Amino acid sequence: MRTTDLRGRELTRGDLLSLVPRAALGADVAVERVRPLVAAVAERGEAALREQALEYDRVEGHSLRVDAAAVVASLADCPDEVRSALTELIARLRSGSAAQVPAQKTTEIGPGARITQRWQPVSRVGLYAPGGKAAYPSSVIMNAVAAQVAGVPSLALASPAQADNGGLPHQAVLWAAALCGIDEVYAIGGAGAIAAFAHGVPEIGLEPVDVVTGPGNVFVAAAKRVVSGIVGIDSEAGTTEILVIADGSADPSFVAADLISQAEHDEAAASVLVTDSAEFAGLVLAEVDARAAVTLHAERVRTALSGQQSAVILVDDLDTAVRVSNAYGPEHLEIQTRDDERVLTGITDAGAIFVGGYTPVSLGDYLAGSNHVLPTGGTARFASGLGAHTFLRPQQIIQYDRAALAATEAPLLALAGAEGLPAHGEAVSARFEQEGS
Incomplete structure (x- = not known):
């Protein structure tokens, strides 16, 4: 996996959007x-x-x-x-x-x-x-x-x-x-x-x-x-992706295993680690090398991890890691830090979020009870994952009786006149013409 060092740099959101790793095929x-x-x-x-x-x-x-x-x-x-x-x-x-x-x-x-x-x-x-x-x-x-x-x-x-x-x-x-x-x-x-x-x-x-x-x-x-x-x-x-925010308190073998688990999906799968510890990054990379060599789909994993869509990103602190993650908008986000809840409060853009060392993405893939059909390619910044809500349309049913409509007649006529749509107001007034005559 390649390493991108963002330490010591003042980066805008626009900078981060252009710097986060993406697959070559747009x-x-x-x-x-x-x-x-x-x-x-x-x-x-x-x-x-x-x-x-x-x-x-x-x-x-x-x-x-x-x-x-x-x-x-x-x-x-x-x-x-x-x-x-x-x-x-x-x-x-x-x-x-x-x-x-x-x-x-x-x-x-x-x-x-x-x-x-x-x-x-x-x-x-x-x-x-x-x-x-x-x-x-x-x-x-x-x-x-x-x-x-x-x-x-x-x-x-x-x-x-x-x-x-x-x-x-x-x-x-x-x-x-x-x-x-x-x-x-x-x-x-x-x-x-x-x-x-x-x-x-x-x-x-x-x-x-x-x-x-x-x-x-x-x-x-x-x-x-x-x-x-x-x-x-x-x-x-599209093709699966995982981003892990981790610091030196995390278990490098856990993080490495999780990066590999998503890389085995496809040669174009994206695995990204964002950390404020260069030492921890080195430990994870060593674990990745060891584990990737013996996994069933070793060649596929190596291709995915060496592709431009995968990377280790070094940052100054976890606040910057959160900014990087929000710019990336990961399909799957894992948080493994000393203070997971503090990091979680800053996250706004992710398909599904897995908190703690014992909540791997693979749990969500199968038996967590959450849905694993999630937005990829950065679309988590404006789209959500699949759920029952995907198949539901909100509908408003409006019911007014005669007296309730009468109470709106004057202001409605004023608005219809202001917009130059008098027939809108007349549609209300028509219901009271007999009474007026």
């Missing part, structure tokens, strides 16, 4: 690459999806829509310990997600005048689960449970076809779908899946959705940007 470049893929699916439907499956997944001749019976039957091959773990994940996530559903609330504006605030779920959601270098049954559950808790009545799931699974999505993805009760599943991956959700594919019975959610690489995130406006999206969740 979203704008990815958007231009996926725009033709999205357009092809919109125009040619199934034919375009099959061409893309052959080119990117090396699969052809498979059924794009998975038979519902095959989804349920997949559970026969699910090991007991995995099924138990997935079931536990579902239960914990349901509890965590339920807290994100606001209660309906009625406000009395005055006698006979009230506004009711309710949260209405969207009608149909398309859930995407990646299927590249690893299987993500946990991502299926993160998306599905949040939508179900919100009350979404129609869910469809897409995940790339696997050549070694007969053109079906990864077996573990099917397990998760079955346990969540999802029977509308498609063997479609990448930008094509996002386009199919947005535009629909009548030939395979795929109706358009209202919202598309789910993680993926930078091209999946770019496809979401392309279809945004046609459908809603959760966030542009």
Whole structure:
């Protein structure tokens, strides 16, 4: 991992935004690459999806829509310990997600005048689960449970076809779908899946959705940007990233293990350590070298950690570390310091925050009860992670009786006249014309 030394420098927020490490492939470049893929699916439907499956997944001749019976039957091959773990994940996530559903609330504006605030779920959601270098049954559950808790009545799931699974999505993805009760599943991956959700594919019975959610690489995130406006999206969740704020009190083996855990996702994954201790940074780097050499995906980890998106950043103090983190807007932020709560109070921009040495990001990936579908690439500075709230729309229901409306007539007429919209006022006055005559 390269080291960036910011000590002794007076840096503005603009300076920090330009200095924090990022992947070389920007979203704008990815958007231009996926725009033709999205357009092809919109125009040619199934034919375009099959061409893309052959080119990117090396699969052809498979059924794009998975038979519902095959989804349920997949559970026969699910090991007991995995099924138990997935079931536990579902239960914990349901509890965590339920807290994100606001209660309906009625406000009395005055006698006979009230506004009711309710949260209405969207009608149909398309859930995407990646299927590249690893299987993500946990991502299926993160998306599905949040939508179900919100009350979404129609869910469809897409995940790339696997050549070694007969053109079906990864077996573990099917397990998760079955346990969540999802029977509308498609063997479609990448930008094509996002386009199919947005535009629909009548030939395979795929109706358009209202919202598309789910993680993926930078091209999946770019496809979401392309279809945004046609459908809603959760966030542009691209390749994973972790930023750790740590000082000399932290355990370097913990920090090193956490940096590696996210680097194993993808060669473009970002792992960043921000610390005020050069000595501690050296200890972490030594641990990283030792652990990375023996982990299963050693080559992938080395590529990710040596890329320009990963770094150790040296700062003068933890206040500066907080400023660096807020400028970065990490998907996953870990805080491991002598005074975690003080550091936490300064954090404003992060997808999810993991506090203390015994709260690793991998806990959030699986069993914390929080959702692991989070904004990446700095979008945590203005976007949130996935939750039940993603699938809910606030709606105001306004109810006034005759007397309550009458009380507003004079000021409403004044405002309508001031804006040069007299018919607005007349729409109120018309309700009292008979009384006046």
